[in-house]
Every structure is written in structure tokens, then in C-alpha cells.
Amino acid sequence: MSEPVVTLCDAGKRYIKYDDPAMVFGALRLLHRGGRSDLWAVRHLDLEVRSGESVGILGRNGAGKSTLLQMLAGVTAPSEGSVRVGGRVSPLISVGVGFHPELSGRENVFVNGTILGMSRQTIERRFDDIVGFAELERFIDTPVKFYSSGMFVRLGFSVAIEADPDILLVDEILAVGDFAFQLKCYERMQAIRARGTTVVVVSHNLGALRTFCDRGIVLDRGRGVFDGKMFDAIGVHHDLMTVREESAADDPTTTAREEGIAEVVDAVLTTVDGQPAAHIRAGDELLLTMDVRALRDIDRPFVGLLLRTTDRDICVYSDSTIAMESPSLHAGQVRTYRARFPVALPTGSYSASMTVHRHVDDYRHALLASSPVVSFYVTGRPLVGGLADLRASFTAGVEV
Amino acid sequence: MTTMPEPAGAGPRVPDTSAGFELFGPGTPVRALLTTTWRTRAVLFVLARKDFVARYRRTSLGLLWALALPLVQAVVLAAVFTRVVHVGSAVRHAQGGPGFSYAVFVYAGIVGWSYFSSTMPAASTAVVDNSGLAGKIYFPRLMLPLLAVATGIYPLLISLGLLLGMALLLQHSVGPEFLLVLPATVLTVAVTAGFGVALSALHVYFRDVRFVVQAVMSVLFYATPVIYSLANVPSSVRLLLALGPMAGPVELFRMATVGADSAWPQAVAGGCGWFVVLGAIGVWLHSRFDRVFVDRL
Numbered sequence: 001m002s003e004p005v006v007t008l009c010d011a012g013k014r015y016i017k018y019d020d021p022a023m024v025f026g027a028l029r030l031l032h033r034g035g036r037s038d039l040w041a042v043r044h045l046d047l048e049v050r051s052g053e054s055v056g057i058l059g060r061n062g063a064g065k066s067t068l069l070q071m072l073a074g075v076t077a078p079s080e081g082s083v084r085v086g087g088r089v090s091p092l093i094s095v096g097v098g099f100h101p102e103l104s105g106r107e108n109v110f111v112n113g114t115i116l117g118m119s120r121q122t123i124e125r126r127f128d129d130i131v132g133f134a135e136l137e138r139f140i141d142t143p144v145k146f147y148s149s150g151m152f153v154r155l156g157f158s159v160a161i162e163a164d165p166d167i168l169l170v171d172e173i174l175a176v177g178d179f180a181f182q183l184k185c186y187e188r189m190q191a192i193r194a195r196g197t198t199v200v201v202v203s204h205n206l207g208a209l210r211t212f213c214d215r216g217i218v219l220d221r222g223r224g225v226f227d228g229k230m231f232d233a234i235g236v237h238h239d240l241m242t243v244r245e246e247s248a249a250d251d252p253t254t255t256a257r258e259e260g261i262a263e264v265v266d267a268v269l270t271t272v273d274g275q276p277a278a279h280i281r282a283g284d285e286l287l288l289t290m291d292v293r294a295l296r297d298i299d300r301p302f303v304g305l306l307l308r309t310t311d312r313d314i315c316v317y318s319d320s321t322i323a324m325e326s327p328s329l330h331a332g333q334v335r336t337y338r339a340r341f342p343v344a345l346p347t348g349s350y351s352a353s354m355t356v357h358r359h360v361d362d363y364r365h366a367l368l369a370s371s372p373v374v375s376f377y378v379t380g381r382p383l384v385g386g387l388a389d390l391r392a393s394f395t396a397g398v399e400v
Numbered sequence: 401m402t403t404m405p406e407p408a409g410a411g412p413r414v415p416d417t418s419a420g421f422e423l424f425g426p427g428t429p430v431r432a433l434l435t436t437t438w439r440t441r442a443v444l445f446v447l448a449r450k451d452f453v454a455r456y457r458r459t460s461l462g463l464l465w466a467l468a469l470p471l472v473q474a475v476v477l478a479a480v481f482t483r484v485v486h487v488g489s490a491v492r493h494a495q496g497g498p499g500f501s502y503a504v505f506v507y508a509g510i511v512g513w514s515y516f517s518s519t520m521p522a523a524s525t526a527v528v529d530n531s532g533l534a535g536k537i538y539f540p541r542l543m544l545p546l547l548a549v550a551t552g553i554y555p556l557l558i559s560l561g562l563l564l565g566m567a568l569l570l571q572h573s574v575g576p577e578f579l580l581v582l583p584a585t586v587l588t589v590a591v592t593a594g595f596g597v598a599l600s601a602l603h604v605y606f607r608d609v610r611f612v613v614q615a616v617m618s619v620l621f622y623a624t625p626v627i628y629s630l631a632n633v634p635s636s637v638r639l640l641l642a643l644g645p646m647a648g649p650v651e652l653f654r655m656a657t658v659g660a661d662s663a664w665p666q667a668v669a670g671g672c673g674w675f676v677v678l679g680a681i682g683v684w685l686h687s688r689f690d691r692v693f694v695d696r697l
Binding site for chain 1: 415416419420421422423424442443446447450451453454457458532533534535536537538539691692694695
């Protein structure tokens with residue numbers, strides 16, 4: 001096993017927030033330390049990365065991913081512990097940063113390459129490769145202010161790769177390029193890894209992470225909570241995304257919530273053959289199983305299934321009233337409800353929950369209890385996007 | 401940002417450990433800061449040239465503007481002070497000399513002053529202004545004010561050419577003392593760099609610096625002998641004004657053309673003092689906060 005190229009030893013990064021940002025108080029602050037609060041973005045983090053590894057970093061917003069990346073880039077020093085990086089780091093410079101909008105793509109390659117530590121001769125020698133890989137031959141003499149964000153990313157990625165770093169840091173960026181370019185990046189990243197370049201990726205795009213990285217590190221509130229195979233890391237990440245206390249009470253069709261009538265004993269999301277359902281492919285079927293205990297007699301209860309995207313903007317609701325006879329429940333009785341549904345969804349993170357309701361009268365019903373929200377990740381079919389995967393079929397006819 | 405090693409070919413990769421770093425606690429030692437900055441000086445000039453060139457992009461005259469602006473300034477000065485008004489008499493009286501031209505006298509002051517007044521504010525906010533880049537990639541942040549200082553050298557060189565032209569045209573004689581523009585330029589850039597390096601670090605923590613600089617700039621214009629001669633001011637404030645940051649460079653530019661005031665040694669010593677003191681403070685601040693500036697950007 002090779003020497004580690006990155007070693008973090010009990011590393012922590014503290015940010016200090018001041019309640020009053022005014023300068024007069026700023027001067028006073030030097031004298032006494034009141035009015036400030038500490039925020040540890042990362043704490044007690046130990047990490048070793050060896051040459052040629054590709055590591056993905058996962059975590060919710062604010063988990064410390066960007067701070068970790070900044071420490072690896074050497075941009076910020078840890079407040080406690082140490083960070084040792086044994087090689088040349090090249091960050092993939094994001095859209096607009098390090099590019100001069102008025103200058104042409106050609107000039108920016110030189111500026112950006114110089115910033116990344118390439119000599120003029122090296123850039124000249126690799127210039128055609130850089131431009132060719134970015135597929136920008138036709139636009140290389142155009143000022144980059146006219147570039148699309150995709151073109152920016154392609155050029156940035158090309159320069160960063162050709163800078164031939166020991167450690168390549170990738171922050172979120174690849175989501176911007178189109179699918180074909182992502183594949184090209186993937187191939188190129190495999191190639192540089194074979195030469196021993198280490199790749200560290202931070203992304204919310206779990207699909208990209210799973211493609212690019214073998215090893216996954218999950219951060220939660222600044223602590224490393226998991227370090228292992230990327231596949232398992234995504235599972236851990238999803239568990240963290242599952243907020244146990246969260247209720248589904250904002251279910252769109254519910255008119256009232258009634259407490260003390262029913263409770264959810266257990267809920268589990270699996271594939272139809274009982275496997276844990278952290279990773280799903282579009283077209284698979286899922287089974288959400290929920291055990292409900294009645295605390296009082298319930299006349300013809302019914303259950304609902306609620307799917308949400310993780311940003312909670314879009315939800316899909318469906319309930320059992322039309323599909324299932326719903327015998328009444330007696331107090332103390334436990335019944336298992338199952339919702340089996342096909343995953344007709346594009347790539348992304350989703351959450352599922354089940355709810356129990358009763359009819360109040362012919363028109364209204366009440367929410368009695370809801371299951372914990374369970375997250376899962378769908379690997380959709382390529383080039384499918386939007387709300388749902390329609391699985392449309394297309395035909396082409398010849399006009400007469 | 402060291403110079404690139406060649407690709408290792410097909411063999412196993414040997415990490416370029418000289419480019420690695422170890423971080424614990426905030427500071428960067430002064431020596432490491434200065435050697436890294438020195439190693440990356442090539443970057444400085446590439447970026448400075450690009451910044452300078454980019455400034456005139458998409459204008460129809462392009463780089464000609466870099467020449468046109470100081471040219472207009474010089475022509476107006478010459479026209480006003482040789483044909484229209486004769487403010488220069490007090491100065492002429494003090495400085496004497498038969499071939500004395502007040503227009504050249506003022507322009508010699510303006511060359512140094514306009515470099516300082518346009519470059520120093522930019523340098524003093526350089527770290528904050530480049531937060532986007534600074535947040536992504538490490539390089540000594542000391543380079544950012546130095547970059548602003550270096551970018552300003554191009555227009556300064558153009559003004560020097562115009563100063564020579566003006567001296568030839570209006571004074572008819574330019575002696576070998578014109579070579580003194582070299583130390584004058586060096587001192588101008590050094591003092592500006594001293595201010596820029598120190599203030600750019602302070603500005604990260606005290607954003608008021610930007611406005612303090614603007615305010616001080618307008619005062620400093622009158623406290624620097626740009627349009628008047630030190631010989632004209634009462635002796636009680638003469639030494640004080642001679643010790644101002646830009647007095648030294650201005651007197652050196654004068655010495656190269658129309659002749660300096662007798663207080664020039666004090667002025668030059670003052671300028672060197674500003675450079676040494678501010679430079680030392682600035683380098684210390686940068687060495688202390690180099691890797692944590694970004695936390696406040």
C-alpha cells in the first residue's frame with residue numbers, strides 16, 4: 001500500500017460568529033470575548049487517503065463538506081488538529097472563478113493553467129489536448145463571457161485535468177455538464193486514477209458520486225460518521241436524511257389530525273423480495289410495509305402513500321380507498337398495511353411515508369398517524385427527467 | 401503553484417511532495433510565505449499583463465486608451481500652464497532655473513501620484529475582491545495586493561514615456577539625470593506595495609478600510625507636493641509634508657526633470673521608511689492570517 005497523500009489528524013475547523021459586526025465593537029472584541037458564538041464546521045475528523053483512490057464526500061447541507069474540501073485545498077487552515085497533503089492539489093475551478101470574462105478561451109487557458117501551476121511551455125504543449133477535450137475548438141477565441149455554463153465547466157475540467165495534479169478536488173461541478181461530457185470526464189478520471197492521481201469529489205448528486213467514487217465518507221454536523229464503500233455510504237447518507245420526527249401531516253387531502261386513535265409501530269421500505277431499498281432502479285417495484293396499532297376502535301380506516309422529492313417541492317399521493325376493502329380495527333389490534341408501487345421516477349433522492357386515516361363523514365377524513373419518512377435513491381434511466389418517468393413509447397411513421 | 405514537473409509517463413506516480421503542505425494552527429512562517437511568493441512570481445506577471453489587457457477589451461481604441469488618457473492629461477497640463485494661467489510663478493520663483501516649466505513640474509508629480517492613487521486603493525481591497533478565487537485554490541494571499549501593484553506598472557511606464565516627451569518639448573533639455581526615474585519608479589511601487597500589503601490584510605477584518613483609504617487619499621493629494629513645491633510651504637509643516645508617503649517618489653521624479661526641492665533627502669528617507677514599516681507589518685499580518693483570511697471572506 002502506498003503512502004497516504006492526505007492525512008487529517010483530529011482536524012477541526014471553527015468559525016466564529018459575532019453578534020454585532022460593527023467595527024467599534026470589533027475593536028472592543030479584541031479586549032474581551034463576549035458576544036460571539038463558535039461554530040464547529042468540522043471536528044475530530046481523522047482521514048487517510050492514498051494515491052489513486054477516489055473518495056466521495058457526502059452529507060447534508062452544512063455537514064462540513066465544503067470546509068473539508070477547503071482544508072484539503074490548503075485554502076483554510078484547521079483550528080485544531082492537523083492536515084497534511086503530500087502532493088500538488090488542483091481544484092476544479094468552478095464556473096466563472098479564475099476565468100476572466102473579457103478574455104478569450106485561449107487566454108483563459110493560460111491564466112487558469114498558470115494559476116494551477118503550469119508553466120507557459122507546458123500549457124502550450126498541452127493546449128490542443130485541453131481544447132480538444134473540452135470540445136471548444138470553434139469557440140476558443142471567443143471571450144468566455146459568451147460561454148454557456150456547460151462550456152465553462154468543460155474548459156475548467158480540461159485545464160484542471162491537464163494540470164496533472166497529484167490530488168484533484170471536484171466540488172459539485174460535474175452536475176452542470178451534459179451526460180455525454182460526464183461520461184468523458186468519468187473515463188478521464190479513471191485514466192488519471194490509473195496513473196495514481198487521487199480524486200476527491202463533493203456532490204449532492206449521488207448518481208455522479210456512485211459513478212466516480214469507490215470510497216464514500218459521510219459527514220454529519222462536522223463529524224465523520226461513515227467511511228467505507230460508496231454504495232454503503234449512500235445508504236448511511238439516506239438514513240441521515242430521514243428525519244424521524246417528521247410527520248406527513250401536510251398531506252394535501254387531510255382535513256384534520258386526530259391524536260390518540262392509532263399509532264405506527266413499525267415501517268420499513270424494501271424491494272419486493274425483501275432487500276433494503278436504499279438503491280432503486282427506475283422500473284423496480286418497492287414495498288412499504290407499516291404496522292399500525294389501533295388505540296381505539298376505528299371504523300373502516302384507510303392508508304395513504306406519500307412520495308416526495310427531497311426538496312419537498314413535488315409530492316405524489318395515493319390512498320387505499322379505491323383499491324382496497326378496509327375492515328374496521330378494534331382497540332389494541334395491530335394490522336400490517338403494505339403499499340406496493342412501481343418506481344416510475346427519474347434519477348434523484350425521494351422519501352416515502354405512509355399515513356393512516358379514518359372517514360369523518362362522507363366528505364371529510366382525518367389523519368390518525370403517519371410513518372417515519374424513509375428515503376431512497378433512484379437511479380433513473382439516462383436522459384429521463386422531470387416529475388416522472390413516463391416510459392413513453394415512440395413510433396415514427398412515413399408520411400404519405 | 402510550483403512549476404510543473406513533467407508527467408511521470410507510464411510509471412507509478414510519484415507525488416510532488418515539494419508542493420504539499422502541512423497545516424496545524426493558522427500561521428504561515430514569514431520565510432515560507434516569501435519564498436512561495438517569490439517562486440510564483442511568474443504567475444504574478446502573467447495575471448498582471450492579462451488584467452491590464454482585459455481592461456481595454458471591447459473598446460474600439462483598445463490599448464491606445466492606455467496611452468490616450470495620460471496623454472490628454474499631459475497635453476491639458478502643458479496647455480493650461482504654458483498658455484492660459486500662470487500659477488507656476490510662485491513655484492518658479494522658489495525653484496528658479498531659466499528653462500523651468502511648471503507643466504513638467506506638475507506632471508512629474510502626477511506620474512507618481514496617479515499610480516499611487518489608482519493602485520493603492522485597488523491593492524488594499526485585493527484580498528476581499530478576489531474572494532471567489534481565493535476560496536477555491538491556495539496561493540499566498542500576499543500575491544493579490546502585489547498583483548494590483550504590478551498591473552499598475554504598465555500605465556506608469558506609459559506615463560514615464562510621456563514625461564520624457566514633455567520634458568524634451570517644454571524644457572528643450574533632458575540630461576542624464578532623467579535616469580533617476582528608475583529609482584523614482586522603484587520607490588513609488590515599493591511604497592504603494594507597502595500600503596497595499598498591509599491594508600489588504602486589515603481590510604479582510606475591518607471593511608471600513610476601503611472608505612478610510614478613500615478619505616485619506618483626498619487629504620493626501622494636498623499633503624503631497626504634487627501641484628506645489630515643498631519650497632512654498634511654511635517651514636513649520638515642511639518637514640512633515642516631506643515625510644509623507646509619496647513625497648519621496650515625487651521629489652525623485654522632479655529631480656529627474658525639473659530639479660528637486662532641497663528637502664528631497666528627507667522625503668526619500670521618509671518614503672523608504674513607509675515602505676519598510678508598512679511592508680514589515682503587512683508581511684507579518686499576511687504570515688499570521690494567510691490561511692484563515694478565507695474564513696472572513
